[in-house]
Amino acid sequence: MNAIPNAATPLAGRRRVRLRSFSWSRVMAVMVKETIQMRRDRLTFAMIIGVPILQLVLFGFAINTDPKRLPTAVIIADNGPVGRAIVTGMQVSDYFAVAPEPMGEAAARQMLARGDLNYIVTIPVGFERKLVRHERPQLLVEADATDPAATANALGSLNEIVRSAISHETTGPLASLSPGGLPVDVIVHRLYNPEGITAYNIVPGLLGTILTMTTILMTALALTREVERGTIENLMAMPARPYEIMIGKIVPYIGFGFVQVAVILVAAAVLFAVPMKGPMWLLLTVTLLFIAANVTLGYTFSTIARNQMQAMQMTFFFFLPSILLSGFMFPFRGMPDWAQVIGQVIPLTHYLRVVRGVMLKGGGVPEVANNVWPLLVFWAAVAGIALVRYRRTLD
């Protein structure tokens, strides 16, 4: 106390302080403070490093706007050399990954409906014979055209593949077949979206994307808001159990998600005339599961994040691969295997298949079942993490 210096300088004798309109020192003060705060916030710092790396890897390696090796089944009813050459040509072209096992027509069609196949190529009975007789045999290609972008290039390359396969096999006595035009008719059936309307693909996809973004974000803020405002201490001191709080916080956002679903489905029907071929109840049931998985993930984020800013960053960090790797923006089958594996974990991937399957392909329970259980597993896993992460005490 007695160390206080004698600060009382008479006012009259005081040097007048210069009032500067700009001071580097003041700018520096703010800059230094800001840098320190940024460095203290570990998660933000990790994002600054992580987001560019994630983007680079995803855009650079995983995304392929010219998808190759799309799964294809060939139904060979006429096992001649030209037919085999065409199959080999397709494989060599890299656009088609032809299933090694020959497969029945019914099985192949079911796989196409489930989205496990992109193409079925049928070489009909008597193909070879008709070819030799100059009768222009038909080669039938059925394509899953729900995503027009995924099929365009592959189909475009098909004529060239067939031409070169035939010219290879028709040397010697059959050489007269190859010159000029193609001696076969390549018939392409664009299934589920014959006119290749992009909106048919995008609008159902947006349903999943919008739900992912909004529901995760809303719930991610739910608990961090309590932490940030200090209300969590009160909440913990009162007799509510973690799962009660979790359910109570999640259910309203599920309702919120369904309002969005209603808006998007009405817009899809009215503005974009997207067909609704399958059962509505099935779509809504899977949607409930999808929203539940998302809000639970959001809640899990909010048990980990320490403030709302971090919760938003985590949401964004999850959202980015969701739109890039789920098959929403780019064809799923066109991605390298490792990216497809990551994509399989993302709920949006499975939900998109269900939405497209039900709305565009008219799929029922058997067609979508394969994409329902991954959603269930995901949901159970994140709910488990949330309950473990939720701290019962302030420790």
Place this chain on the structure above:
Amino acid sequence: MNGEPIIEISGLTKAFSGKTVVDHVDMTVSRGEIVGFLGPNGSGKTTTIRMICGLLKPDSGDGTCLGYDIRTEADRIKLEVGYMTQRFSFYEDLTIRENLDFVARLYGLTPRGDYVDSTLGQLGLTNRRNQLAGTLSGGWKQRLALAACVMHKPQLLLLDEPTAGVDPKARREFWDEIHELAGNGLTVLVSTHYMDEAERCHRIVYIAYGQVVARGTVPEVIADSGLHTFVVKGQSGAALARRLRERPGVDQVASFGNDLHVVGTDERLLEQAVREVIAGTGARAEPDETSLEDVFIRLMGQTADNFDGNGGTEARP
């Protein structure tokens, strides 16, 4: 005062990242008592209260609250304790009524409307029931918080600095309310910085650096301190205070307006020092009662010395 024990803790210890915040604290609070929990900032009051109501797990030591084990029966304790946090922690974007309604639902109070209405009435909040909690002044927020934590008729009230930032009138009303509640059998443990509030408690427990350093009624604590006080009136400027501090036998000198309170343990030495310093200055000195504040400042100083001596990391000159 000798009712059944409501809080009984012994050897309660808690460390955060290696720093011991609460160090072997023992405490007993009986039914109907109002016990003041005092100590400087960061002395471990909040941590102790949080351990009592199960919000923190003690590192060692154990205890019961309302007969329930504080380690394993936190869920039961929560049902019968009202805990008012230091920082206002109700929802600022809900109205008073909505906040109380939320609390009533959490405790499963039925009929809910009756509970909420009578609580609003009791605390004089009826007219403001539809006001957003965030727009309330400090005093009204505090009333709301109190209302919310007594609504479920708890057996024990834990109040963590309930009157910080509240004006004197609201504070007095608050304390009248607390005495009213205690008269009906509610037990209260209240932490505070204010000495006048300590004097309104039946008993006080003083904690510094995580250790209990004094306990008892206010006169007991003052008597136990063995301190003596002289008040110097008149010519008592900063220079006089400085000179007094340098004298042996003088432990503390504090200014109160134009008066100086001079405190020491040795009455004879203290009187001698005061008389010599004021001689010829025109100031007058007379013995006075030692205040609780003087005792606490003394206790804080002592514990700080012990604390540093026991392996504290601060460099000593």
